[in-house]
Amino acid sequence: MRALAARAACENASHCHARAVNSRRAVGAGMLIFGFSLPTLPALALGDSTVTLEDVTPPVAPRGDLPPSEERIAKLFENNTFSVVNVFDTTLKPELNLTGSVEVPEGNGTGIVWDKDGHIVTNYHVIGSALSKGLGKKKPVARVSLLVEDGVQKTFQATLVGADKTKDLAVLKIDAPEALLHPISVGKSSNLKVGQRCLAIGNPFGFDHTLTVGVVSGLNRDINSQTGVIIGGGIQTDAAINPGNSGGPLLNSEGKLIGINAAIFTRTGTSAGIGFAIPVDAVSRVVPQLIKYGKIMHAGLKIQVAPDIVAKQLNVKKGSLVLSVLPSSTAAKAGLVATRRGIAGNILLGDVILAVDNLSIKNPPELAKALDDHEIGDRVVLKVQRDDKVFDIHVELEESLN
Amino acid sequence: MGHLSVTVLAQQPSKVAMLPTKSGFVARRSLLMGSLAMLQVANPRRALGRNARDNHDEDLEFEMRTMQLFESTTRSVVAIQDLDLSSNVAAVDMDDGEIQGIGSGFVWDRFGHIVTNYHVISKIAKDTSGKKQIKVVLLGLNGDVDSYNAAIIGLDASRDLAVLKIEVPESSVLRPAVIGSSKDLRVGQNCYAIGNPYGYEHILTTGVVSGLCRQIPSPSGKPIFGAIQTDASINAGNSGGPLLDSFGRVIGINTATFTRRGSGTSSGVNFAVAIDLVRQVVPHLIVEGAVSSSRSVERGVLGPPRYLSLP
Numbered sequence: 066m067r068a069l070a071a072r073a074a075c076e077n078a079s080h081c082h083a084r085a086v087n088s089r090r091a092v093g094a095g096m097l098i099f100g101f102s103l104p105t106l107p108a109l110a111l112g113d114s115t116v117t118l119e120d121v122t123p124p125v126a127p128r129g130d131l132p133p134s135e136e137r138i139a140k141l142f143e144n145n146t147f148s149v150v151n152v153f154d155t156t157l158k159p160e161l162n163l164t165g166s167v168e169v170p171e172g173n174g175t176g177i178v179w180d181k182d183g184h185i186v187t188n189y190h191v192i193g194s195a196l197s198k199g200l201g202k203k204k205p206v207a208r209v210s211l212l213v214e215d216g217v218q219k220t221f222q223a224t225l226v227g228a229d230k231t232k233d234l235a236v237l238k239i240d241a242p243e244a245l246l247h248p249i250s251v252g253k254s255s256n257l258k259v260g261q262r263c264l265a266i267g268n269p270f271g272f273d274h275t276l277t278v279g280v281v282s283g284l285n286r287d288i289n290s291q292t293g294v295i296i297g298g299g300i301q302t303d304a305a306i307n308p309g310n311s312g313g314p315l316l317n318s319e320g321k322l323i324g325i326n327a328a329i330f331t332r333t334g335t336s337a338g339i340g341f342a343i344p345v346d347a348v349s350r351v352v353p354q355l356i357k358y359g360k361i362m363h364a365g366l367k368i369q370v371a372p373d374i375v376a377k378q379l380n381v382k383k384g385s386l387v388l389s390v391l392p393s394s395t396a397a398k399a400g401l402v403a404t405r406r407g408i409a410g411n412i413l414l415g416d417v418i419l420a421v422d423n424l425s426i427k428n429p430p431e432l433a434k435a436l437d438d439h440e441i442g443d444r445v446v447l448k449v450q451r452d453d454k455v456f457d458i459h460v461e462l463e464e465s466l467n
Numbered sequence: 468m469g470h471l472s473v474t475v476l477a478q479q480p481s482k483v484a485m486l487p488t489k490s491g492f493v494a495r496r497s498l499l500m501g502s503l504a505m506l507q508v509a510n511p512r513r514a515l516g517r518n519a520r521d522n523h524d525e526d527l528e529f530e531m532r533t534m535q536l537f538e539s540t541t542r543s544v545v546a547i548q549d550l551d552l553s554s555n556v557a558a559v560d561m562d563d564g565e566i567q568g569i570g571s572g573f574v575w576d577r578f579g580h581i582v583t584n585y586h587v588i589s590k591i592a593k594d595t596s597g598k599k600q601i602k603v604v605l606l607g608l609n610g611d612v613d614s615y616n617a618a619i620i621g622l623d624a625s626r627d628l629a630v631l632k633i634e635v636p637e638s639s640v641l642r643p644a645v646i647g648s649s650k651d652l653r654v655g656q657n658c659y660a661i662g663n664p665y666g667y668e669h670i671l672t673t674g675v676v677s678g679l680c681r682q683i684p685s686p687s688g689k690p691i692f693g694a695i696q697t698d699a700s701i702n703a704g705n706s707g708g709p710l711l712d713s714f715g716r717v718i719g720i721n722t723a724t725f726t727r728r729g730s731g732t733s734s735g736v737n738f739a740v741a742i743d744l745v746r747q748v749v750p751h752l753i754v755e756g757a758v759s760s761s762r763s764v765e766r767g768v769l770g771p772p773r774y775l776s777l778p
Binding site for chain 2 (some may be wrong): 111112113114115116117118120121122123124125126128129131132133134135138139140141142143146216269270272273274275276277278304305306307333334335336337338
């Protein structure tokens with residue numbers, strides 16, 4: 066695990082200047098200093114002739130070592146900041162506002178180094194503009210900046226590997242030397258507790274590698290993602306999350322990834338202390354699929370089931386009525402029977418799926434979710450009603466039809 | 468040797484217990500205490516393990532430190548107020564005017580110099596009517612709140628700094644702030660922003676150092692380099708006041724918050740001018756009134772570049 070030997074914090078003006086140029090390009094965009102007024106008059110200030118420079122230069126008080134808790138957080142940041150990258154959607158152009166200063170657009174977001182192959186995980190909406198323009202896989206969609214040394218960033222072209230709107234996640238790939246890639250350490254979100262400390266690292270308003278600290282404020286929240294989809298199981302935090310933090314990591318006090326910051330609840334467009342992260346357990350399931358297939362394969366069966374209205378008309382009150390089964394699918398091979406017409410033109414009902422692995426199914430959405438909770442290739446037991454008989458059918462799951 | 472296991476149950480008469488030992492039976496009298504049931508268990512604190520106890524002590528220590536820090540810096544943080552006499556034409560006494568709190572500042576030295584942001588007093592600095600007076604309010608020795616007229620000694624719009632001076636009856640009234648250094652700051656360490664908007668009511672916000680070497684605009688339009696970014700809330704009340712570290716040393720001056728145009732509310736992205744820059748500039752502001760050349764001063768204070776040694 067990478068550690069900083071010493072943090073060169075702003076050693077000289079030119080170094081700071083170079084760093085500022087690398088990281089934050091714009092100084093406009095709504096920055097407010099209280100009482101900001103224009104051209105200035107220093108005329109009144111004539112100085113105090115009763116003192117010398119020495120008199121009024123106070124000594125610098127030394128400090129001891131940082132208290133253990135602060136040292137821990139400082140180290141956590143230093144160890145993990147190299148896994149956090151700046152993601153910039155290349156299809157977005159900076160806009161010049163009226164005062165001539167450049168406004169950094171929202172396409173500026175954060176990403177996480179996932180592995181030594183150069184895969185970068187971020188939110189779908191961070192590169193939403195590029196994705197909506199239909200840029201295909203292997204096309205450059207964004208610029209990714211890696212932190213090389215403290216303050217120095219190196220920029221790479223990133224291509225799209227895969228993205229899923231419903232989970233608001235996307236995977237990019239950069240061609241960077243292994244030595245520069247520091248994959249994040251992945252944790253678990255299933256055992257999170259409200260009140261535990263969490264750290265967010267990101268690029269709010271373009272201020273790169275910003276650390277904010279807070280606690281887990283709530284669990285199992287519904288996130289209204291910018292992609293228009295509701296993502297369940299969200300982690301709520303009061304660590305300040307702002308536009309620009311999207312796609313960045315939420316870490317626990319051991320420096321392990323527990324979530325990916327995705328949304329905030331706000332009336333002003335900036336942090337109000339209510340931020341949401343996609344839980345890492347969901348991310349861990351989705352990212353390998355995005356890397357392997359470029360999309361998420363939802364586990365299911367290649368069948369069509371009757372929507373509620375149709376089922377009601379056909380007098381099926383509980384469960385999911387199978388309307389059609391794709392020939393040569395695993396469902397067909399398992400013997401699942403579809404709805405068909407009889408010789409006399411009457412409708413012969415197909416199988417009604419009542420339960421999946423003993424989990425009772427009331428309607429089609431529940432069936433889809435129950436199957437999606439599995440992996441492709443899993444074998445499940447369907448409790449099926451055919452005519453007036455109820456029995457089990459064993460079937461192997463494959464990619465669902467939609 | 469006999470194995471003695473005692474389970475003393477409530478409300479049992481004193482008993483002679485016969486316990487087997489290698490050398491024969493040993494009679495023992497066990498004394499009971501009323502309805503008290505005592506079980507031999509391991510010491511509960513030890514059962515929790517050292518870590519739990521240490522963390523608990525650490526939390527307490529943190530709270531104590533925060534409270535102490537607050538108490539010891541209280542007298543160094545002042546309120547800066549704007550006294551407007553123009554509303555009362557017949558005013559003879561300086562105190563007969565409209566007072567408005569405009570920000571905070573802190574005591575720099577025993578000569579009565581007060582440091583704050585330029586933008587806190589810029590309006591008064593440009594006022595030519597002579598009807599505005601800056602007042603500095605601070606906590607006296609015995610908890611009294613005292614108000615003093617302040618004169619503007621030095622201004623630096625390009626670094627958003629200003630120095631005022633007050634005349635006090637005796638220098639023990641003044642408690643200069645302890646000055647620290649910003650060059651060894653680390654992202655993640657705690658910081659505390661203190662303000663005193665009314666003179667007697669301190670406000671404290673806490674957070675961590677979120678970032679270093681940030682560039683922020685100054686009232687003159689030129690950028691200020693090396694600013695400290697923090698998620699401790701910085702607002703009109705503590706603007707001009709000190710940003711402290713856990714040791715109670717001033718590491719910056721609370722200056723700005725990033726806010727969306729029109730909203731005025733803080734976003735958790737806040738900035739302070741670094742103390743190393745302040746410490747280099749303020750003595751010149753005091754003695755000369757203004758800083759002539761900007762670049763030469765900055766190069767002087769921050770030493771030769773130090774690079775990371777990568778493992």
